[in-house]
Amino acid sequence: MYFAVITILPEMFTAISEFGITGRAVQNNQVIIDCINPRDFTTDNYRRIDERPFGGGPGMVMMAEPLAKAIDYAKSQASLNGCATDSEHCPVIYLSPQGDKLDEQAVVASRHYDAMILLCGRYEGIDERLIQRYVDMEISIGDFVLTGGELPAMVLMDSVIRRLPDVMGDAQSAEQDSFVEGLLDCPHYTKPHNFEGLMVPEVLLSGHHANIAQWRFVQQVERTQQRRPDLWQKFTPNAEQARLLKKVKHDLKS
Secondary structure (H helix, E strand, O other), X not given: OEEEEEOOOHHHHHHHHOOHHHHHHHHOOOOEEEXXXXXXXXXXXXXXXXXXXXXXXXXXXXXXXXXXXXXXXXXXXXXXXXXXXXXXXXXXXXXXXXXXXXXXXXXHHHOOOOEEEEEEOEOOOEOHHHHHHHOOEEEEOOOXXXXXXXXXXXXXXXXXXXXXXOOOOOHHHHHOOOOOOOOOOOOOOOOOOEXXXXXXXXXXXXXXXXXXXXXXXXXXXXXXXXXXXXXXXXXXXXXXXXXXXXXXXXXXXX
């Protein structure tokens, strides 16, 4: 997958392009990350990409023209990398607190794109006309404001890259994460068996795979009910999960 990140702080993205699972994906040519600085598309000596807002008010607003040129350049680079550049295969995404909230469903949908052009705003935001003309969707990582779109862009990239085929060392790691089936993850344990008087649950040492699977599912259900009741209300169990829920309720009554 090709990622074009439009940012005035390209150095920040070494955190995702040079380290960890995402860095390995770049090294293995599974992912291309191309940082594009809109200052390179200005025409004045000061390489200015922001101006005061019309109508007054605090702060500065990123100008439409250099961002539009950067997006056009990003699409040309996506094409050179063999990607379709229409909005269905290569959307322009503005990271914004006003966007749709990023969730697992959006991540799964995003991994099917050929490319993604991520627009990182700064200051008070970007000229609304640029959004109207060039942006296909806006995405938020939560109901709070950051100093820029770089961190949200990295969150989106990390979540998408790890779901791409063969990126994770163990494919089941991604499939069993929190939210994948609409539930939070179960607790995990490793050596030693006894840590400061806290023991590993006996069922995990039993080697009985069916009992372990049931225990993990029950833990997921209990955690989701306690910590994220909003997720639990939306959860629809499949046939096997419904059977396990019925069995657990029966065992509790016995």
